[in-house]
Amino acid sequence: MDLESKEVVETTGSSTHTREVRFTGDARSYFSIWLVNILFTIATLGIYSAWATVRNKQYFFGHTQIDGHRFDYLATPQQILKGRLLALACFALYVVSSSYFPLVGIVLLVAWCIALPWVINQGLRFSLRMTRYRNVQFSFKGQYKDTLINFVLLPILSVFTLYLLLPWALKRIDAYIHNNIYYGDKKLTTHLSTKEYYLIAFVCFCMAVGLGILAGIAAFVIGISDNLLETSQLIGVGILFMQFLVVIIVASAYKAMVRNHIFENSTFEGVAEFESNLAPIDYVLLNVTNTLAIVCSLGLAFPWAKVRKAKMLAAATVVHLNPDADEVINMQQAQQSSFAEEAANVFDVDISLT
Template structure:
């Protein structure tokens, strides 16, 4: 009896006679995953759907996937994958079947219990056997599966890079902080800041950030905040005296406000870059620091040019301006020496903002009708419901659209915040903070941080240990503190 173990490999290929959308729906039903995760399997990257299988187990998994229209292949675990798409990885043993050749030969019983992606045995038969592109096409008879050698180019495969043969897995972020625990830090920070006339605020900032970073975990490892409070204090004092000097000049020299205002407008991009870089370079994960790099010209466009053009265009450029801001931030961040990549389109952002606009218009029309035909009180309720719905939609949606378009090498980030849940947490937190005269603030912050972390995950290709730490550089806190003092900055959401 053979002891050789096998893996099921898939790189987005689709069997002849199936449509791409139907195959994605079939795979989603088989594995009981979200449509987003199912779609990622078809991006052309070679992935292992299952590993360490016996030949019989591998054949059964393959048969179910081929019946669903996914052109998968069986490979021995010890076979080195091809370096480039289409390059042969080596010939399999001739007595070991690799592909089924017709639907009648496919095994359809569910296979459960092994590691990796588990096939959903409860998936409806219609999801894998009925309709065009879902099993046997009605007009063409049984689908034909072309037998190909292992390592050859699968049917309709997008040509993309092949990665190391490791399973992709979803790792969830976790926030382990507690409101009562953070309350002790929060109240001491406030009291010491008051007693020291604000000097302790630099240490309070570091303690707050260290608490939230240390309690945010990914794959069992916590994030780190490494800033020096003395450096932050120096930056704040510089910003404070700059503000005093600005106020004196404006009061003593007529017309200086306009000149200084124009000068400050062109200083904003520099302040933003320095602020983002200071925060990034003092953040670390697994002892590898983050970084932020961007040009002054790009920051000037994001902070000054696009907002001004959007104003001239009567806010019709708002989706485009937000996209530019997200792209500026997403492409600017680094983890060690590896840059993040932000990849999205104008159409995605205009569709997102267009849906929000339609929601607002719908509630506005409903409010007007209620005011005209029923009662003003009902109209107020409709307008309030509309405002809250749109507010929750954008509060959750802007985070989701930014995070879902971020990748780090072969790893990708995902966010699935719910507008309703975000709105509920925000409103209930606000009400409790007011009712407790601010004492509920620590619990409110912890509650929101826990929910955001629970709704964020990273699809990891292999592991996160292959990153090389960038040079351990330091940067002045002046940029961040100028941003705080003059209330400027840039945010992704």
């Protein structure tokens, strides 16, 4: 028995090279970037926000590394600015037309619903195409029909089932996104479990109910122990804040459990497999304390909170590189070098992948 176990360990160790994801940024260096971004965005009435987005992503991408290699963010501020200006123009056109020409507003709303899957696909393509690791770019190859079904029709259908189909719809969305990601020409293959999503949803539902009951009891106790007329506004604010914390707690637990499931069931053929050990309770405490720190510091703790979150996510992630991964990556570099410039479109829509 011991000999068999030893052989398994040796075989496993020789088949893959385990590498942890590292984030090397710190709150002090990011604070100066964040502060300049805020001041310049205010001074330019929001125009500088495109440059701020690029600086932020370049900082976090550039300080994230696997096996000693860092990620690159390739988008330019002009690309993001054009996308935002077009979105603003479309929104202004809708507001004006719906105010003075209601029929035109309805037509534009229908057109937006039809265009929504295309916009989602373009955003995912942009986010991934602008991400590079070891000189090889990522890409997204989703189709309009699949996006329409998974992002629009299934969530609407879940409403008519009293959201009983929602976990399945969310699983379909995650599977669609991750199964259409490519690293060079290497496809990411993800096998997700519907049963796991329903189990996660049940756990989160129980958490929401339990925390909601506790919040209600706390509000009731405070209400009867103090003069309700004098403290009604304060109690109202406290209840809203507790509800906000409940949302953060449940959303954080859901994200941690789903992240672990997705990572553990995803692989780039011939390149790497993934592992996520993000403890839900740790991630919940992180987001709650981050929120409290940001609120109590009037926003000044935001850089510290963001860096702290990036460090936890990186520390919880492990990549198992295949022995021939270097050869595959070098081959991808050679194939992409001829069309790397073509991949960066003049204009696209910027939507965050996560």
